[in-house]
Amino acid sequence: MSVAPSSKPPGPVTSSVYNFVLLSFREAGETQFFRSFQEALTQKRWLQSSIPVQVAAQSSIQNRQIRTGITGIERKMQAKNKQMEQNISEAFEDLSKLIDKAKEMVDLSRTISNKIRDKQGAITEDETIKFKSYLLSLGIPDPVTRETHGSGAMYHMELAKELSRVLEKPLQECGGMMSLTDVYCWVNRARGMELLSPDDLLNACKMLEALGLPVRLKIFDSGVVVLHLLSHSEEEIILDTTKLLEEKKSLTADELSQLVAVSVVLARERFVLET
DSSP states (O other): OOOOOTTSOOOOOSOOSOOOOOOOOSSSOHHHHHHHHHHHHHHTHHHHHHHHHHHHHHHHHHHHHHHSHHHHHHHHHHHHHHHHHHHHHHHHHHHHHHHHHHHHHHHHHHHHHHHHHHTTTTSOHHHHHHHHHHHHHTTOOOOOOHHHHOSTHHHHHHHHHHHHHHHHHHHHHTTTEEEHHHHHHHHHHHHTTSOOOHHHHHHHHHTTTTTTOSEEEEEOTTSOEEEEETTSOHHHHHHHHHHHHHHHSOOOHHHHHHHHTOOHHHHHHHHHHHO
């Protein structure tokens, strides 16, 4: 751009004595400009865009005011607490529904068990055994509780009988022996809502031998506590472990645990018995 001649007045200015604008097109384009100019005058877009811009500016100012300062921090904390309360409320609502549903299933299993006992003649023994196995596979047996069998020694005696009954098959499937920790998890999973405390489980296990039940409590020298089938004596365990060692030439505790379907802890105890 070249410097304006000294005879030309300065510009732009805030006001003018003229009421027109002179446009000069030296290399054509006037027709296209005039068409666009006429379209712009007809649509009057400057009137349509002025309102949203003003509203957006006001909204931005309000948001900026809300999010800044102590008031903004308080409102943010209130919104966070409200969302947390809503999440907690929904979680407890789902938990209440789950508990109600579990209670319905337990009541249903008890009703069916009572009907089976009342109609022994109408239902064959095979059907009864099969149906009870279905209930047990669902983890909904009719558990021994303090409400139904009192407290103290009588409760632990009945609980010991229940443990012997429900654990006989799982013990056979895992090599005749199961750690007391695994027993605790397995039994409570099978009992549903009627959970056992560790003390009640231990006291019931201590009565297994006195009641002459086929499941017994054993404590190894290392302190590991297990339940084992009476039919699986230490002599049989030693013979089985010796046979596996002769076949495999060498075995680690991990390899033995996989072969006989026991935990690594119990596999180590088998090696101790072997020595």
